[in-house]
Amino acid sequence: MLKKFLFAVVSCLALSPAFAALTFTLTETGGNVVVTASGSVNTAALTPMGAGFCGVAGDIVASSAGFCGxxxxxxxxxxxxGPTSFGSGGATVGNSTSGDAVGVSGVTGEVFLPGGYLSGSALSGTATFAGATFASLGVTPGTYTWTFGSGAAADSVVVTAGAVVSNVHNVPTLGQWALVLLAGLLGCMSVGALRRRAA
Incomplete structure (x- = not known):
């Protein structure tokens, strides 16, 4: 019985999606606007285009849903x-960037990834626009989502412009993690029970 249970758990973990949406989170903090990129991209349903280069300071163009860092x-x-803008602002050059070169353009329906990017690889980076606010950048707070692919190749890019935040990170509690794990295990057990009935 224990072997069957462990097999079901391992099977469910193996069937978990390998890709997490690429997210750009814009926050007003410490008198600056900071853009943080994280996640990964499944490029299977996308068409690679020409190479480009993101400036060392990054840029944002809210009126064309554009960002590069x-x-x-x-x-x-x-x-x-998906959307073709996340505000009315024109081009604004940033002050500093770090991490992976990534970007998005809603007007052209493109996601920009580092040269030689391997589909599904983790991405992370930041760009800082010093002395800026959402208002000065012409960014309208909200969540903007672009989708592509279907089935196993389905993925998305999400830009979230939130409100002013503190430096406190929203880390899931142990209880929240336990509920997620319990829900996953119950789902796996029900799949196993259905397989036994079908056999």
Missing amino acids: GAGALVGYMGMT
Whole structure:
């Protein structure tokens, strides 16, 4: 019985999605606007386009749902559908970036990824716009989502412009993690029970 249970758990973990949406989180903090990128991209349903380069300071163009951050060569991947702006602001050059070169353009339906990017690899980076606010950048707070692909190749890019935040991180509690784990295990057990009935 224990072996069957462990097999069901391992099977469920193996079936977990390998990709997490690429997210750009914009926050007003300490008198600056900071953009943080994290996640990964499943490029299977996207078409690679020409190479480009993101300036060392990054930039943002709210009126065309554009953002670029992280120094280095970029490759555009087309095929996303979603909003064509996240505000009315024109081009604004940032002050500093770090981490992976990543970006998005809602107008062209592109996500920009580092040259040589391996589909599903983790991405992270930041860009800082010193002395800026959402208002000065022309960014309208909200969540903007672009989707692409279907089935196993489905993925998304999300830009979230939130309210002013403190430096406190919202870390899930142990109880929240336990509930997620319990729900996953119960789901796996029900799949196992259905398989036994079908056999």
